[in-house]
Amino acid sequence: MSDAARPDAARPGAARPFGARPIYFDYAATTPVDARVAAYMAECLTRDGTFGNPGSRSHAEGERAHEAVEAARRQVAAAVGAAPADVVWTSGATEANNLAIFGVALQARTRGRHIITCKTEHKAVLDPCRELERRGWSVTYLAPSARGRLDPARLAAALRPDTVLVSVMHVNNEIGVIQDVAGLATLVARHGTARMHVDAAQSVGKCPIDFAGAGIDLMSLSAHKAYGPKGAGALLVSAARGVELEPLQYGGGQERSLRSGTVATHQVVGMGAAFALAAADAAPESAESLRLAALRERLWDGIRVLGATFRNGEPSDCVPQLLNVSFGDVEGESLLAAVQDELAVSTGSACTSSLGEPSYVLRALGRDERLAEASLRLSFGRFSTAADVDHAIMVIGHAVLRLRSIGGLCATAN
């Protein structure tokens, strides 16, 4: 007789203080606001600070707020190679994606009603596209290669005379693969009739972005992925390229009449400050990029020895902050449950219901349903340490071996 998983088995993390919060490995989902950013934001909230309405420039309070908003606009633009006039503030990347997709589709509806995107896009792009399909537009969803990159030849083949928009994300949120958006934008520009939109919510501080240099028409940005506040984002709308959009909301005419509503000074000031700080980390040769890449490889080296582990995304194609691994012979929900007391990670299953659906991104890369479910996304950030990574290796190793043992797929868990 053999006991596969003894109840008295030593649990990992015993050395950590009782009740300690799980170690955070979900920086791709959101980041904590940088303390310096929070301080700048706080200065915009109270009577002693820059609390005025940036649209009320008939007095000093409004003028000060306007100047703060414009300074933030310059910071955001500088971080991504855009002109300040390109920046349209939004509540986040989801709103920016909606404004880009619906804005172009509605503005160009008499010229054409065809949109191209990729199967591995974020839901904030896919769902607006599906809504447009319901309203009569035609959408082509391109499949990426097994490495997660979009083949330019596939995009070229999909372009039609009535194509009005191509939307491709820069850095994939699940696997961290960086698309060659400059190359794709060149191809789209050559085609002539379509606009190129890039969802760059995951990009700032992780890899270089050159909005103007890449010839991109529209780009969505998010503050909270880069140590800024939630509820702040921007859509870059290239003024130089003459991009025109139909607005989705009316009233006040703020933001070139593309996004009416009082600009939230503290939010955009936070976004500007966060982007200014993050931009220095974006270069692949920056100290922070190299440190995070080393942590990622340390984690992978510690995990791969478990066997039947599959890395999703080639490291040379990916940002250094993210590792996505599928585990063979392990059930996905149990894997997450077995590690979640110790590690804050994301899973390959969208747990919006009790029966989580396997990740559509991993499925699009060719992972089978079980492997897509049994995947963990671990993303690193400014506060990640080698000790955190070593703890994660221990926790994940224990969980995988124990679950494989309970599943009758290896001899012993302990």
Place this chain on the structure above:
Amino acid sequence: MRYSELTRRYFESGIGAGVLTGPAVGRGAAGSRAGGTWVQFDIAIACDIAAATATAARETRIGAARFLAFACPHTIAAAAWLVEWSVGKSCIAALPESVHEIAERFEIPIEKLGRLLIVEDAWLAAGRAAISLSARGITMS
């Protein structure tokens, strides 16, 4: 997903996970790993004078039980609980509670009842196999 205290306890302990070997072990399995849920039970009948009687099937007792599961935490917890509960109990091809009662005990969402049916199928198959062995006079030594 949030799990009940009981679910967490049985899932984390994995009590009763493993296999039994020997001639007196009845084994039953249901589901599939490819389908996302697979459960196997081993039941060993205890040596009992009653085993020689005509009513052996109803009076034989479970001497040991183990489970294996490629499954979600709720399913693993239910299988572990079942194995723990069963030792010393009469071996009958039935669950001690209905699937709905077990779901209530572990606060298992209704969408997952199908997984409990897999637990039930595996348990019934193992029970029938054990009873069959017992009827032939084969018990744990």
